[in-house]
Amino acid sequence: MTLTRRHFTTALGASLALAGAGPSRAGETIKLSYQRSSTLLTVLKTKGTLETRLGAREFGVSWHLFSKVLEPMNTGVVDLHADVADAVPIFTQSAKAPLTFYAMEAGSPHAEAIVVPEESAIRSIADLKGRTVGVSKGSGCHFILAAALKRAGLSFADIKPAYLEAPDGVAAFDQGSLDAWAIWDPFLAIVQAKRPIRVLADATGLSSYNRYYTVNDSFAAAHPEIVEIVYAALVEAGQWVKANPREAVALLAPIWGDLPPEVVATVNERRSYAVKPVDRAALSEQQSIADTFHEAGLIPRRLDATDVRIWQPVASRG
Structure with missing residues (x-):
């Protein structure tokens, strides 16, 4: 894909x-x-x-x-x-x-998350210190990242933010240019389908999304x-x-770049659409x-x- x-x-x-x-x-x-x-x-x-x-x-x-x-x-x-x-x-x-x-x-807190590759040594938000983290400036994930860092005793000054629009983030994450990525659906579901990843945090407890x-x-x-x-x-x-x-x-599915049906189904299950x-x-x-x-x-x-x-x-x- x-x-x-x-x-x-x-x-x-x-x-x-x-x-x-x-x-x-x-x-x-x-x-x-x-x-x-x-x-x-x-x-x-x-x-x-x-x-x-x-x-x-x-x-x-x-x-x-x-x-x-x-x-x-x-x-x-x-x-x-x-x-x-x-x-x-x-x-x-x-x-x-x-x-x-x-x-x-209405809220869909599982529809956005901060993720890392499954093989990454990063196990928690605290481990993001000094790391390059992709995020779309001004997005809901921008807040999730800021709030998650604050909860872990960190701030944006402790990481290397890479401000990327979501489509560019897909390529950067695939190529290993990012240590972590704060992203929302359907891009979250896309990357989950392409490779094993670990969710460090979603919006639960931070935002209703x-x-x-x-x-x-x-x-x-x-x-x-x-x-x-x-x-x-x-x-x-x-x-x-x-x-x-x-x-x-x-x-x-065809509108979203011919995504596999299971990816679209995951997106629709996580969003309330209410x-x-x-x-x-x-x-x-x-x-x-x-x-x-x-x-x-x-x-x-x-x-x-x-x-x-x-x-x-x-x-x-x-």
């Missing part, structure tokens, strides 16, 4: 050309981004669900694949953004990105009815994946992430992680 960067990237420059466009009106195109871990958005894209439902309102749909999600989220080059792990919104909030939270996916869906403030204000349609479609997609595991594997409204009180876990990142010098100022804009579906409004 060969995974190349071609499978995981898109033309960022072309998408950046969309920056500055105002909220869509009937007859215009709604821009959505996704990443390879965006299972539910991938399901909707493949099935053409949003094209059908939004097309009925005379809106077009365009999809934009990103491996680096922070830049499009910060600049607002699309209307609705790829779902992201819990740590990413801390960086966008720190950058004062104009984003509204409109949905969250919730995923969040965001939309540009201006779009949410101008088109709450469109956000409602996308939200409902995400809920249905999550229910479909869990109720139809074989069909979901068959749909996703989409629900964002509860401000539930963002308290985000505060731990924000505090850890500030202490590690990864964000310049302290944040109130609950001080974000939240859209609620009609059924949840009081």
Whole structure:
């Protein structure tokens, strides 16, 4: 199985050309981004669900694949953004990105982990001192690594972080360029299928690994009815994946680089795919992430992680 960067990237420059466009009106195109871990958005894209439902309102749909999600989220080059792990919104909030939270996916703590080759002499997080550890900057695994190091009495200053996007991390880990790798599914399941590895720690006890869906403030204000349609479609997609595991594997495997069915099945088993409204009180876990990142010098100022804009579906409004 060969995974190349071609499978995981898109033309960022072309998408950046969309920056500055105002909220869509009937007859215009709604821009959505996704990443390879965006299972539910991938399901909707493949099935053409949003094209059908939004097309009925005379809106077009365009999809934009990103491996680096922070830049499009910060600049607002699309209307609705790829779902992201819990740590990413801390960086966008720190950058004062104009984003509204409109949905969250319930926790899946086993879907991200810090791993080493099975033959490695590294047996614990404490053994990472002085070692080269791969991680995607701004990702949920960035927090897991920081929190795990802190729990072991270490910090980022004690390791040699190698900031790599996930596709590049696959090759680096395979080639032995990394002593350890902090990574999430489907890449975690990919490497587990390719070679024996040891999990030093997953997110259990550190993070629930919730995923969040965001939309540009201006779009949410101008088109709450469109956000409602996308939200409902995400809920249905999550229910479909869990109720139809074989069909979901068959749909996703070729899109994820012709992955073996068992790898896709592992990913889908570990993720909850339970989409629900964002509860401000539930963002308290985000505060731990924000505090850890500030202490590690990864964000310049302290944040109130609950001080974000939240859209609620009609059924949840009081």
